Amino acid sequence: MIRFRLGSVVGLSAIGVPFLTLIAPSWLTLMGVGPSWSILWLLPWSLFAGPVSGLLSGFALGLSLDAISLGDATYAPFLSILGLWWGYLGKRSLLFQRGFSLGLLSWIGSIFVSLGLWLQFVLNGTVSPVTLFNLWSFHTLLAQSILTGLMAPLICSLLLMCFKNYRFLPSSNFSRDSL
Amino acid sequence: MTGGPKLTTQRWRFWRRRWPWIFLIASLFIIRWSKGTGLLDVYAFITRPFWPGTSQQEWLLQGAQLEQKARLDLLEQDNMRLRRMLSLKESSKDDFFSLPVISRKSNGWWQQLELGKGKFAGIKNGSAVMGPGGLIGIVQSVTPTTSRVRLLTAPGSQIGVWVNRTKRHGLLLGMGTNRPRLTFLDKDSQAIKGDIVSTSPASTLLPPNLPIGVIQSIDANAVPAPHATVQLFASPEAIDWVQVQRLDD
Structure with missing residues (x-):
């Protein structure tokens, strides 16, 4: 029962990621660029659920984001690596669940994913070599990482709290590894 | 006395x-x-x-507009007849249908629109998408009930265009910024600031003579070919409905 409830909370919040990416509320943008919702969800989930779940859910999120974007580049490998890394961090210490750490981790993660996308654009030839260091990619990278880092303490800690509420109920008898 | x-x-x-x-x-x-x-x-x-008030002025303006519209219709019919004689691709207003924009990302890594109709409504990959003012993108993929548009500003967007004044072709490349880049095919482009950029009248992929934008600045000394920055007529940030071209095969 509790497992079902946790599963539904996780599932619903995860479905929110591609939906929010599609809705892209225009009032929540920094110079026209919105936050990276996938990172805002992936960070608390991997910290909570461990490296294997982090890796798999990062890959799953990457696939769903690739499905709703134009498709010159893929998110999946970068989100998987981030999920794995954050999973290990979450296993190691509870310190990473503090607000400031959440902000910093999501900021780094957003920069990592953005650099990955940008590298793919350059290698694909989508962005011509003449404009290798074009303003647009750095503008997007900076705006997205700053906004994600600013929103992370709020949203990630809220999600963490939600996950934990269902995790530590008295009759819960499953361990972190069973997820 | x-x-x-x-x-x-x-x-x-x-x-x-x-x-x-x-x-x-x-x-x-x-x-x-x-x-x-x-x-x-x-x-x-x-x-x-x-005195003749503003209302009378409006009547006069309306009359003038009506006259211009009638003239435009006549010219369009004439144009279509001539194009048919030359067996060129034709386009008319009836070939477009209106679709709502259900998701809009005009900035960031992906610059795309999602439209509220898809394969069931007869939309195909490669249809031209018009906003008020001019061309804004090309349909890139369709699902049964939605379709995805790659905006002209998106990195990787490439279409052949035509500068009417100089009668030269060029390639419009999306750069990610709000203004795409027009790369000329000739060394001597002869284009100047303010020239209108449209789709080519002899185009086979896109409908002919759709307005796209205005040349805003030109870098004539660029290598390997001179290029220009183009300001689009239609702004995708503020569009709720678009016109999509009906493709038949």
Whole structure:
């Protein structure tokens, strides 16, 4: 029962990621660029659920984001690596669940994913070599990482709290590894 | 003094009885000399409520617009007939249908629109998408009920365009920024700031003669070919409905 409830909370919040990416509320943008919702969800989930779940859910999120974007580049490998890394961090210490750490981790993660996308654009030839260091990619990278880092303490800690509420109920008898 | 007190009184009375006439005639003389000062002003003041007002101006403008629209329709028909004779690709207003924009990302890594109709409504990959003003993108993929548009500004977007004034072709490349880049195929582009960029009249992929934008600046010394920055007519940030071209095969 509790497992079902946790599963539904996780599932619903995860479905929110591609939906929010599609809705892209225009009032929540920094110079026209919105936050990276996938990172805002992936960070608390991997910290909570461990490296294997982090890796798999990062890959799953990457696939769903690739499905709703134009498709010159893929998110999946970068989100998987981030999920794995954050999973290990979450296993190691509870310190990473503090607000400031959440902000910093999501900021780094957003920069990592953005650099990955940008590298793919350059290698694909989508962005011509003449404009290798074009303003647009750095503008997007900076705006997205700053906004994600600013929103992370709020949203990630809220999600963490939600996950934990269902995790530590008295009759819960499953361990972190069973997820 | 001549006359006496009685005569003086009579003269005075004579003038006193006729001074309105004198005044009237004098003022008419003044008006006559000044070609109507006062009289025309009074006339203007009185008739001001009956002057042709803005409503009448609007009627005239409406009439003019109607005339222009009729002329445009005639010219379009004529144009289509000629294009048919030359067996070129034709386009008319009936070939487009309106779709709502259900998701919009005009900035960031992906610059795309999601539209509210798809394969079931007959949309195919490669259809041209028009916003108010001009071309904004090309349909890139369709699902049964939605379709995804790659905006002209998106990195990786490439279409062939035509500068009408110089009669030269070019390639419009999306750069991620709000203004795509027009790369000319010739060394000597002859284009100047303010030239209109449209789809090519001989295009086979896109409908001919769709307006796209205006050349905003030109870098004539760029290697390997000169390029220009183009300001699009339609702005995808603010569009709720778009026109999508109906493709038949």
